[in-house]
Amino acid sequence: MSNRKWIGWILMIAVLVGFCAFQIHPPRKIGLNIPKGWPQPETNWFATNPVTEEGFQLGRKLFYDGRLSKDGNFPCAGCHQQFAAFSTFDHDLSHGFNNALTTRNAPVLQNLIWMPAFHWDGGVNHLEVQPLSPITSPGEMAESLPSVISKLKADPKYRTMFRSAFNSDSITSQRMLQALAQFMGSLISSQSKYDAVKAGKAQFSISEAAGYQVFLQHCNRCHTEPLFTNNSFQNTGLQPSSRLYDIGRARITSIPSDSFKFKVPSLRNSTVSAPYMHDGRFATLSQVLNHYRKGMVHPGVSVDSLIAAGLPITPQQQLDLFSFLYTLKDDTFLKNPRFGPPPAEKSRSQQQPASHNYH
């Protein structure tokens, strides 16, 4: 074999090895950090979908991308705003495509890996399939799944990101949903003042400490520490809306006694996630507490027995309870730039002053 041929072979092999090393660079596993002292999640969603830096970043881009909606105006982040713990700030119901309103209050997105079912009625059983609901709902993002996939396939940036997240060229709904799950599953709020107190790194004020006692006595059974929800479905004696007529959990189970039951929301970051209840009917925490003290109605089906008689809380106890609820606000989570828009989306949204996100 001539020298030239040898050089050719060596070069080819070198190029190949280099190319492979560059291309088959596996996504970097980052996993999820379970805060100290918290229960292990019962869900095992990331066994088949390990959280990687590339997958997280892809999920983050998708979360902030309006192209997942029919007219481009309604990214997931439109109704799930970080500063409101990923709920819709100051909106009882949220805005969707073609001036539609949703029929329920946008829930906060935090600590989702401890949540066995999504939606106020628990109809969705897995984090990966949750986004299908807002994407295809006519009053929300109003888009079809095949159309979303073809928009993603047409974008070279997405092709690169899917390849580096999943080590393969195919863009499928499964991969899009897995990437979104990686981003959403990473939204863990565990660094509030309450958490610092529990870790022995801070102290409650007198009022906060008194409020914590009120909480333990009256709220902890359903809003159970450390997640501040036990993920159960309860009827809290709200007068059913004659317009929305939402039967809650019974819509999923078809069990009459589940009528008007809704999922217990977490109290974490509740001071920034107003309005409250499944239909956002209460604008303030005072209204919520007034309801629990003396506003509950009994529409023929069982109101949770723990609260049915009304919570015996004095005005002073209520103030202390509010002080305590403020200790559940997690600024590290609410302002973490890693959970915010990716740099490219940020500059795009800055060019559009009339963004749908903040009306």
Added chain:
Amino acid sequence: MKWYLYFTGCLLLLTLTSVAQKKKPVHDQMGILELHISHSQNQVPLRIGGTFQNQLGQSFTLRKLKYYLSGFSISQVAATPSYYLVDIADSNSCTIRLKLPAGIYNRLYGWIGVDSAANCSGAQTGVLDPVHDMFWTWNTGYIQFKIEGDAESSSAPNGKMEYHIGGYRHPFNTIQQITLQPKSHMEIRAGRTTRMVLQMELYHFWEAAGISFSERPVVAVPGEQAVKLARAFKTCFQIID
């Protein structure tokens, strides 16, 4: 990159096949059963856009007929289920190929619908990809079968009849096991393909469901009605050799 992958792929395949050939036991020889699904209504071939009548003589124009089949097996306990989405608008989907161990059988077991494990495992791909429009987003789960059409007698505001049947939660689980019996027997020969016709006669569904388009033009949520219709749907299938 691709070249490299193909190369490694081929190497791997070669290694695997050589290993497999050495270890393959005699009783593990597999053959193919090719099921051609033939759809009819009152013995008239079903087609999209065709007009037919239900058991009450109410006529309808068929717009959609799609359903899942899964977990075919020659024993009642299925191994890892494979899923098939049959759509009468797509003739390719009406032929399914099953890999079965060679032997002579007088029964074939299978399921209409998707098992609850697949309903609870998050985002799926292939025929279970939600792009196929056989998935409920508001109450997680696959639609086991879908029948849609226009019907004069329908009391629905859009003049349609629409049966989207699904639900995996107890007590309203809609997956149905079917037992298919060939007239005599079926023989699967190692490395060979056996062909059989699976007849799907939709009239049996209307009859067993007892549906009137004027009274119940739509069923599209899990529950008691869905279970009743799922049981009716399973009466449609029969192997006719």
